[in-house]
Structures are given as C-alpha cells and as structure tokens.
Amino acid sequence: MQRRLRLRRGEDFQRVRQGKSSWSHPLLILTLIPNTLTHNRYGIITTRRLGGAVVRNRARRRLREAIRCWHPRIIPGHDLVFIARPAVARCPYPALLKAVETLLQRADLLLK
8 A cells, every 4th residue: 555545643543543433343443534635544453452463464464455455446535544353363355355345335435
C-alpha cells in the first residue's frame, strides 16, 4: 500500500478511534472518521492477543492486501482503522476478504 494511504502517527490513530462510527465482525473491528483529503488513509492495529511478532506481522500483511483489493471501490475522503481480532490469525484469506467487504458495506463506504 502506498505510503500516502497509511495512517502512521499515533495521534491520527487516536483521533479515528475516538470517532463515534464503529462496526464489528468476528474477525475485525472498523472505525472511521471523514478527512479533508481526496483519498482514504488506512491504519491497522494488531495487538499481542493475536500472538507473537511473526503472527501479528502476517496478520497485518494479509489485512493490508485485503484492503488494497477493496481500495478502488471505497468512497474517498475517510480515515479508516481496522483492528484485528484473535480469529484473524487462523482464518483463511477469502474469509478475511469477505470480512473487510462486510464491514465496508455496513459502513456504507462502497461505491454503487
């Protein structure tokens, strides 16, 4: 994912997490707020509850790829944070893709 599409600063993550818009799925939690940019920015949170560093990094890579697949179909102008739940470490990739799609549909972010 391109650098300009990533949330990198802790303040940005906090600002998004304090927003009131949140949707959950057994694999992920999605929180978002509008931004003033012409593109979306994405953040991924993986906690130690997922496992060791290898497991967390693998979960981040898989989730980043799932987001990249959906990125062209997402309405621009939002900061989104995906929080991985422990089940992400064991789920197959197609289930992760479907979870991202489900959350984006619930948030009404997919282009018609």
